[in-house]
Amino acid sequence: DEHMPILWWCPEPRCVIAPHHFKASRSLKKTLKANLFTITVDSCFEQVMRCCAAPRAYADSTWINPEIINSYTQLHQQGIAHSIEVWDANQQLVGGLYGLNLGRLFFGESMFSTQTDASKVAFAFLMKICAQWHFPLVDCQLPNSHLMSLGAYTMSRDAFLKLLKVQNQLTAPDWSVLKNIVHLTYSDN
Secondary structure, three states: OOOOOOOOOOOOOEEEEOHHHOOOOHHHHHHHHOOOOEEEEOOOHHHHHHHHHOOEOOEOOOOOOHHHHHHHHHHHHOOOEEEEEEEOOOOOEEEEEEEEEEOOEEEEEEEEEOOOOHHHHHHHHHHHHHHHOOOOOEEEEOOOHHHHHOOOEEEOHHHHHHHHHHHOOOOOOOOHHHHOOOOEOOOOO
């Protein structure tokens, strides 16, 4: 419903992934090495949100309404919300994700893909930069088979809230260093 209030959910258990333990599947590694895609960061945040809000094959509606898009766009302008975009060879946006960075945690909100593996490429890149920034976890909120296949697992709400209390007090990294890079590729190094 378009008029639902914005709510904060704290599921039990919480779905998370440790970036430094992420291992791309054999097929995803093949896609990554083929360099079929270009990856950008924070280049079209609102467009990524709108793509994430589009109807899916498995659902007609989404929780990402205009009020949510407006609120997250404001958080993006404040340097809290970020997007990773995946582009094909024709410079068409074919996948991406967005979420929030508080301290040394990233809270994934949603991802989309219009081309095979495009959202997985965005996710792999997120894991790579979060590992480089020594994030202990990326929050995925609710488990699903897609996230679990990428290495996600669940932890108790209490354990998650204790970690959150410590990690969100730390200084967040400077995402602007990634924004100015126009062509990023993924490697296992």
